[in-house]
Each structure stands twice: as C-alpha cells, then as structure tokens.
Amino acid sequence: MxxxxxxxxxxxxxxxxxxxxxxxxxxxxxxxxxxxxxxxxxxxxxxxxxxxxxxxxxxxxxxxxxxxxxxxxxxxxxxxxxxxxxxxxxxxxxxxxxxxxxxxxxxxxxxxxxxxxxxxxxxxxxxxxxxxxxxxxxxxxxxxxxxxxxxxxxxxxxxxxxDTELEFLHQLPVELMWGVGPVRKAGLAAIGVQTIGQLAKTPGWSLERLPGPAAREKLAALAWNRDPRQIKSHQRARSAGAQSAIGKKPAEEWVYRPTLFHLADRIAARLRAKSRPGRTVAVRVRFANLNSVTRSVTLDAPISATLILAEVASDLVRAVLAEHPDEKTISLLAISVSHLEEHWDLALELPLGLQDEPRRPGTKIGMARSAADRAVDKIRDRFGWDAIGYGSVALGISRSVPDDFRELAEKDL
CATH class of the missing domain: 3.30.70.270 (Reverse transcriptase/Diguanylate cyclase domain)
Incomplete structure (x- = not known):
C-alpha cells in the first residue's frame, strides 16, 4: 500500500x-x-x-x-x-x-x-x-x-x-463511504453510528445486525482507510445486457417502450440474482438502414430494479430519437448495465440517496417495489420465468413482440 x-x-x-x-x-x-x-x-x-x-x-x-x-x-x-x-x-x-x-x-x-x-x-x-x-x-x-x-x-x-488522514476521515458522515446507502445508513444510525470515526470504533459484534458479512468487513476496513486496491488502467467495464431484434417497426413509443420493459425485466432479474446492481445504463438503437446509436448515463448510485431501469432506458431512447428525427424505423433495441457493484447487498435495493424518494427502500412505496421484485424472482425460480411478470411489460407487448431476444452476459453492448 x-x-x-x-x-x-x-x-x-x-x-x-x-x-x-x-x-x-x-x-x-x-x-x-x-x-x-x-x-x-x-x-x-x-x-x-x-x-x-x-x-x-x-x-x-x-x-x-x-x-x-x-x-x-x-x-x-x-x-x-x-x-x-x-x-x-x-x-x-x-x-x-x-x-x-x-x-x-x-x-x-x-x-x-x-x-x-x-x-x-x-x-x-x-x-x-x-x-x-x-x-x-x-x-x-x-x-x-x-x-x-x-x-x-x-x-x-x-x-x-x-499523517492526518484518519483525523480527516473519522470526522466525516458515514454516508460518504462506498456501500452506505439510505438503508445501511439507517441501520448504522440505529446502533449509534453516524460518522466514519464512530464506525471505526464500533466492535464487530455490534455490526452483526447489518446484512452481509463481506460488506461488514469491507466497511470496517475502509473506516480505517485500509484499501489495498491498485489502479487498473486496462480494466474493461463489466456489464449485463440484452438486445432484441424487432423487425422493421415505427420509431414510436408504443413500439419501443414495451420492448425496453421486456429487456429491463430480464437484465434486472439477473442483476438481483447476483446481488450486483450497476451505476451506468446504456441503450443501443439500430435503425432500418443498419446505423446504430448508443447513449448512456451514470446514476449517483447502483440500481437493479426493473421499473427504474426501464424508465431510464426509455428516456435514453427518447433522446436518441429526438437527435435523429429523420429516422422513422427501428430494427433493434438493446440495454446494458455496467459498472456493477459487487459489495452491495440485495437489501440495499435502489440506494439512490434521495430525500423523500418514493422508490427509496425506506419509504412504503420503495419497500413495496423491492418486495415485489424479490417476490417475482422467487416465483420464477420455482415455477419458471413465464409463471409471473410485470403488467407494464405485458401491456402492449402483443403489438410489439420481439422477433429475437439475446442476452449479453457481462459484456459491453
């Protein structure tokens, strides 16, 4: 080090x-x-x-x-x-x-x-x-x-x-640390931990109330600035993605929105299964002339929720179409989520750090959506993928059925 x-x-x-x-x-x-x-x-x-x-x-x-x-x-x-x-x-x-x-x-x-x-x-x-x-x-x-x-x-x-790094670090609020979103922040506050210094001095048995033993050990080490990671100058971004060829269909919302929800449903389920939400969402739109346009956005915190992913992807596709008003036909849509976080627990679903955010886990709506995602995952694990789905995916899908679907496992678009 x-x-x-x-x-x-x-x-x-x-x-x-x-x-x-x-x-x-x-x-x-x-x-x-x-x-x-x-x-x-x-x-x-x-x-x-x-x-x-x-x-x-x-x-x-x-x-x-x-x-x-x-x-x-x-x-x-x-x-x-x-x-x-x-x-x-x-x-x-x-x-x-x-x-x-x-x-x-x-x-x-x-x-x-x-x-x-x-x-x-x-x-x-x-x-x-x-x-x-x-x-x-x-x-x-x-x-x-x-x-x-x-x-x-x-x-x-x-x-x-x-020489004074611990003095600097220990006075700061604990939410500045990697892996401390609203849920974990609330869990730490429940045991009297609000600063990084308080976390550093908290005995291990007190942290056992927090989910994820690996994450607990990571936080304890980082509280003392023990971080051996080196710069990875040739690191390739790892991602999970999926794409769908939809034939030649109008570049209109009633076409692309159901398809994007379908893709987001597949990708988000895989991210939750691995407990690896991601911060960067990218979409690719291929037009009838085979020209492709890719756009991406990096969020403040990693996500793995189906509806959030679908909505962000829809906004990106809408931006692509606004930039290319002469393109009237779409032939393929793809979504990718990259910069995956390995140390986030499934319980930290949607740690966006937003005040009064309806989708935040600490709110009733946020907890309900996270619970719904987990419930859907469990039912599919037991009875198969087609046993249950989201209404936002099913509604309108008959008018925009993907002709081809391919998952891109942890690779870039």
Whole structure:
C-alpha cells in the first residue's frame, strides 16, 4: 500500500447538467434537469431543492416548480468528457465513467510536480479548455481519494495528508463511504453510528445486525482507510445486457417502450440474482438502414430494479430519437448495465440517496417495489420465468413482440 498521497480521484461536477449550461448560457445559474420521465442529471441549482438523478420527473417538478427539463446533447457529452485529459499526465488512469476516473501520479512527479500541483493543473485545463467544473481528491488510497473529491465539491480540490488522514476521515458522515446507502445508513444510525470515526470504533459484534458479512468487513476496513486496491488502467467495464431484434417497426413509443420493459425485466432479474446492481445504463438503437446509436448515463448510485431501469432506458431512447428525427424505423433495441457493484447487498435495493424518494427502500412505496421484485424472482425460480411478470411489460407487448431476444452476459453492448 502506498505511503504517500499519489492517488487522484477526478469527478466532473453535475456533468450532464453542466454541459447543458455551457452550451446554452441562458441556463446558467438556473435549476435544470436532463431527462423527462426520470431525472438523468441535475444542476447544483436544482440539487439545492432536493432534485437528484434517478428521481421521477413529476416529483422533481414538485420539489422545484421552476425546474427546466432539457433533452440532453449526448454527442457533446462524449466530446466534452474531460477524463481523457488526465492521461496527458500519467498512463495509470482507471476510467469509471465518462465523468469520473482514478489516476496514480507517483511516477510523474519529476515531470509535472507534486500530486497537488498535478491536480491543480488538471482542474485548470478542464476549466480553460472545456469550460467545465471538476473536483479532485488526492489521497493515499482510492477510497479516501474518492471521499476527498466528494468533500471538494463543487469545483474544488482536497489533498489529504497521510499523517492526518484518519483525523480527516473519522470526522466525516458515514454516508460518504462506498456501500452506505439510505438503508445501511439507517441501520448504522440505529446502533449509534453516524460518522466514519464512530464506525471505526464500533466492535464487530455490534455490526452483526447489518446484512452481509463481506460488506461488514469491507466497511470496517475502509473506516480505517485500509484499501489495498491498485489502479487498473486496462480494466474493461463489466456489464449485463440484452438486445432484441424487432423487425422493421415505427420509431414510436408504443413500439419501443414495451420492448425496453421486456429487456429491463430480464437484465434486472439477473442483476438481483447476483446481488450486483450497476451505476451506468446504456441503450443501443439500430435503425432500418443498419446505423446504430448508443447513449448512456451514470446514476449517483447502483440500481437493479426493473421499473427504474426501464424508465431510464426509455428516456435514453427518447433522446436518441429526438437527435435523429429523420429516422422513422427501428430494427433493434438493446440495454446494458455496467459498472456493477459487487459489495452491495440485495437489501440495499435502489440506494439512490434521495430525500423523500418514493422508490427509496425506506419509504412504503420503495419497500413495496423491492418486495415485489424479490417476490417475482422467487416465483420464477420455482415455477419458471413465464409463471409471473410485470403488467407494464405485458401491456402492449402483443403489438410489439420481439422477433429475437439475446442476452449479453457481462459484456459491453
């Protein structure tokens, strides 16, 4: 394990929303959200009202009546993704998503200066070349670097001195840790744990009330900043996906929505079976002329719920069709979920960290939906897949029956 703070975690702030405000100056300083039925991203002005990614659009409007929804410019998101700039400083870059990455700068100090200077240079280049805000955390481990970047938000830099890292870490709220969503946060609060320092000093037998022995051990280790993980510069994103050839059918919602729900049903069930929810949702739309367009979004926290996955995928497909108004016919649809989390328990379904979120497990609606997913899974395990299904999948499916269905097991689209 490193003894000096050479690990950087760079995270573009409210990336999709920041790009929209960059492209349209009239949106700057205003609460905006990318998406429609589901919020794909929110500006900091919108977040101040409680709007968060993954939230239903209707609830977002209730929280922020002056919220402006935009469809999103996904080509510009790819063009303005600043993570590639980091590779100008070091080859040891582990990309997490289009707007987030780790880097190890231990071997390039003789070229670019100390880690804090490199982090400052990265932020300056992103701001001057792209016009976007980015927060960077610098620490001895990946876990602490990521926490430091969260503390640095918005548009800041935090460098954690190894000599005082535990003092810095232990004063922070426990929800900043990986694997602590609303359900686990509530479980820890029930035993008097609200800060990372309190978690570090909690005996193991007290943590036995929390689900998942592996997750408990992981949290206990991270509370003391014991994180041996190295930068994986050539890591390929693992994902679970499915696609369906639907023939040549109109590019209309009554066609693609039932098919997307059908695909989401298959994928989400597999994710729940492995207890591996994912943060990034991608869709691929192939038109009659065989041209394909792929779009993706990374949520604040991993999901494995059928309805949420279907709604996010529907918003992405809607954005693709808005970008290609001349395309009138669809021949194939695909969904993929990547950046899977291995340490999340099934009990942490939909840990979106949203205030008063109807789909959050702690609410009645959220608990009911999680219970429904698990009940459906159990019935299918015993009586077969066709024994039960979701009405949102079945309704309308007769008008849009997939001609071909293929699952893509843990591979990219």
């Amino acid at each position: 490193a003894t000096t703070a050479t690990i950087l975690h760079a995270d573009l702030d409210a990336f999709y929303a920041s790009v929209e405000q960059l492209l349209d100056p009239a949106l700057r300083g205003k609460p905006i959200a990318v998406g429609g039925g589901v919020v794909l991203a929110a500006s900091y002005e919108a977040k101040a009202f409680g709007v968060r990614s993954g939230m239903p659009g209707r609830q977002a409007r209730e929280l922020c009546p002056h919220l402006t929804f935009v469809d999103g410019h996904f080509k510009d998101y790819q063009r303005l993704g600043a993570i590639k700039l980091i590779s100008d400083f070091t080859p040891l870059v582990e990309r997490i998503s289009i707007d987030e990455a780790f880097a190890d700068v231990a071997g390039c100090a003789h070229l670019f200066g100390m880690p804090a200077e490199i982090a400052t240079a990265i932020r300056w280049r992103v701001r001057t070349e792209l016009g976007l805000p980015i927060s960077v955390g610098v620490a001895r481990t990946k876990h602490l670097a990521k926490i430091a970047s969260q503390v640095a938000k918005p548009d800041g830099l935090v460098v954690v001195d190894p």
